[in-house]
Amino acid sequence: MLRESQARDRPVFVxxxxxxxxxxxxxxxxxxxxxxxxxxxxxxxxxxxxVVDRDGEMIGHILLRRPTGDRRPAANGRVDLGYLFLPQTWGRGYASEACAAALDWFDAALPAEPVVLFTQSANTASMRLAAKLGFAEVERFHAWDAEQWLGLRPAAGS
Ligand SMILES: CC(C)(COP(=O)(O)OP(=O)(O)OC[C@H]1O[C@@H](n2cnc3c(N)ncnc32)[C@H](O)[C@@H]1OP(=O)(O)O)[C@@H](O)C(=O)NCCC(=O)NCCS
Incomplete structure (x- = not known):
């Protein structure tokens, strides 16, 4: 289930x-x-x-944000998707299901907007997840001592 965060989720955010x-x-x-x-x-x-909730407990966090400030040109002004799940829950399809639902919510709210996603290219699970969610590579670049991947998912209405 996707829901708003509550004070009791704080230990999981930490x-x-x-x-x-x-x-x-x-x-x-x-x-x-x-x-x-x-x-x-x-x-x-x-x-x-x-907050991604499984049986009443937080297991992950999905973030759709529009960061301000200068970024890669293809990402400037755009909303980006981030995802963080507790390791003991990985590999069971939770991230795929939860991110797809969050993107459905986004598409209904802002159907004309694409979404971008940054991840390290060495992050195999994240790269697979991005591909499954419909993100296509825009570019790879070097930052923070690693190769970074920028992907874009076209607007729902396009
Ligand atoms: C990225 C992350 C959310 C994936 O979570 P998950 O619950 O394992 O994802 P899913 O179970 O939905 O799997 C998504 C895909 O990744 C694959 N995958 C999962 N773990 C993997 C691993 N360790 N190595 C390779 N592929 C992996 C799955 O097989 C699946 O692909 P498939 O359907 O083609 O088989 C999780 O690993 C995570 O929270 N990582 C730490 C935070 C992070 O790095 N976030 C990315 C930056 S925003």
């Missing part, structure tokens, strides 16, 4: 920041002290932020 497995391709894990200081009492509350 876990997603400190988990070495989750952060292998995201610049490495945060220290628990930093994460505890950083995560607010009610984390992840904005339109496009979805």
């Amino acid at each position: 876990e997603l920041l400190v988990s070495p497995g989750v952060n292998t391709y995201l610049g490495g894990p945060r220290s628990r002290a930093d994460a505890e200081g950083e995560v607010p009492e009610l984390p992840g509350r904005w339109p496009g932020s979805f």
